[in-house]
Amino acid sequence: MDKAQIVKYLLDHDIQKVKFAFADIDGILRGKTIHRKKFIDGLDEGYGFCDVVFGWDSSDVIYDNAAVTGWHTGFPDRLCRIDLNTFRTIPWEQDLPFFLADFGTGDGGGLPVCPRTLLRRIEKECEDAGFHPEFSQEFEWFNFKESPDSLQDKDFNGLRPLSPGMFGYSILRPSQHSAFYHDVFDLLGRFDIILEGLHTETGPGVYEAAILHSKVLRSADKAVLFKSGVKEIASRHGIVASFMAKWNAELPGCSGHIHQSLWSSDQKKNLFYEAGASDRISELFRHYIAGQLYCLPHILPMFAPTVNSFKRLVEGTWAPTTLSWGYDNRTTALRALNGTEKSARLETRVPGSDCNPYLAMAAALASGLYGIKNKLSLEIQATKGNAYQEKDVQRLPSNLGAATEAMSNSTIASDLFGKAFVEHFTATRMWEWSQYEKQVSKWELKRYFEGI
CATH class of the missing domain: 3.10.20.70 (Glutamine synthetase, N-terminal domain)
Structure with missing residues (x-):
């Protein structure tokens, strides 16, 4: 309209x-x-x-x-x-x-620190290079039988999950809360956020949803609105939905994986797919993967923006810890899917559900385009098997402070997103880290208060 x-x-x-x-x-x-x-x-x-x-x-x-x-x-x-x-x-x-x-001004100009304005600019750069960027994001999140008031009253202790036990892909659990489950699917659909699928994940009260793919800016719009929409719908059912990356050390974290592919400008050909290649992925796709791997250490906070993000990025938790890629491999940072032209795509598995979709998608697309523009060779070999066991592969920074320091000192980050954005964004992440460093945790009290 x-x-x-x-x-x-x-x-x-x-x-x-x-x-x-x-x-x-x-x-x-x-x-x-x-x-x-x-x-x-x-x-x-x-x-x-x-x-x-x-x-x-x-x-x-x-x-x-x-x-x-x-x-x-x-x-x-x-x-x-x-x-x-x-x-x-x-x-x-x-x-x-x-x-x-x-x-913004509608053409990518405007306030350089505005996330949507930034992604709009990256999308235009992609189109100017002759590509149509098709993206989608999927989210995992925990649901609790709580309210904003009860969270505060309990000081976030003893929270009641929507359902008990580890019930990934359960048919039973959603039926026990069918009003909420179907409202998420149906009301979001009427809100122009079409879900490809909705199911339980392993963990008490965990759901996962995949959003139907769209052009990158529209996809990020839908991802941002999805998170807010789920929270609002949940509240109407007496439920609190949390997109925190890792709310409990004993339970799996919550991912926000990004799926992406580049198509011809008329959207008729998937440029990541090459039927005649031995692995069915094109040279352009290889450059795109190489670009993300090369840039990832320089821009990690755009995928993992909170202190808590890094609590999810640990071994054995379905989250990546290394600078790695593989074919249909869920232990690597990048998962290349190469089955058919229609489905060939890259899944960037670093983001958690706590990411800002505009910034995470901007980071994925800009770094992939960097690889294409500079014709980077994919020198890192595809991981076969368990990436957690590859001790000779570069590891991702282990905390927000280290990751932000690397980004603030990176010319790559400034080249991709502009100096004004990088200076502001990294300042906000260092602020986040400094607020965390000032805190005294319950773990420290229990460990040191009496005995040390």
């Missing part, structure tokens, strides 16, 4: 309010509900929005190391624009009209 059609829709249905939102640096949706008149008046010129949303962390604590905004700027309004192509209605809010926005 274009501008005129949307305005007509609002008037014809006597709709008085509209909701819009955008993703901050952590991938958290920030936004507001506005009156129809304000919405219509701002369609051409945009809307002012306080830029504190890029000056504070996920707990609304002001960064003390960010230059883009802060007390030193007075937190002015920045111009944001609603993307009319994102129009949908929220079925669990009486079909309230909803739009996504960003702090």
Whole structure:
């Protein structure tokens, strides 16, 4: 629907309010509900929005190391624009009209630290190179019979999972909570987020969903809205949904794997597939894999952005720990799927469900394109078997501090995303790490308080 059609829709249905939102640096949706008149008046010129949303962390604590905004700027309004192509209605809010926005100009310009603006620019670079980027993300998450109030009252201890036991791919468990299960599938579908599949994963109360693939920016939009939508639907069933990467050391973590392929500009040919090759993958696909492997140590925080992200990246937990790739191998960082032209793709397995989809997809696409542009050779051999046992393969940084330091000092990262974005993003990740380092954990108290 274009501008005129949307305005007509609002008037014809006597709709008085509209909701819009955008993703901050952590991938958290920030936004507001506005009156129809304000919405219509701002369609051409945009809307002012306080830029504190890029000056504070996920707990609304002001960064003390960010230059883009802060007390030193007075937190002015920045111009944001609603993307009319994102129009949908929220079925669990009486079909309230909803739009996504960003702090961009529509052509990739605008505020360089805005995640959606960054991905829009990378998508355009991909198209300018003659490729159509097709992406999708899948998520695992834990569900609890809790509320925001009970989480605080319990201090996050003794939480009740939606269902007990390890029941991966269970038919029984979803049927025991069928109202919630089917609302996730059906209501998200009406919200223009079509799921390819929804099932339980191994772990108490764990679900996994794969979102139908789309062009990269649209795919990231759907991934961001999926996480928010699941949380809102869950709340209406007395459930808290958590996309934390690793909430319990004894249980598996939650992934946010990214599937991707490059197609011809007319979308008729999968450029990752080559039927005549011995392994059915094209030279272009090999360059793309090589680019991701080469860039990964330089941009890891874009895939693993929190302290907790790295608690998931440990051996034997279905998450990667090394700079590795393999054919249909779920122990490697990159999993190449080469069965048919229709399905040939790369699965980047580093991201957890806590990632910002805009930044994770921007990182995947930009680094793959880097490999193509520079015709990087795929010198790392494909892993056969268990990647955890390959001791001579480079390991990923083990914590957010080390990964962020590597990114902040990397010319590769600045070449891919621009100096302004890298400086701001790494400053926010170092802030996150510094907040963690100040804390005294229960583990430390139990280990040292009395006996040391």
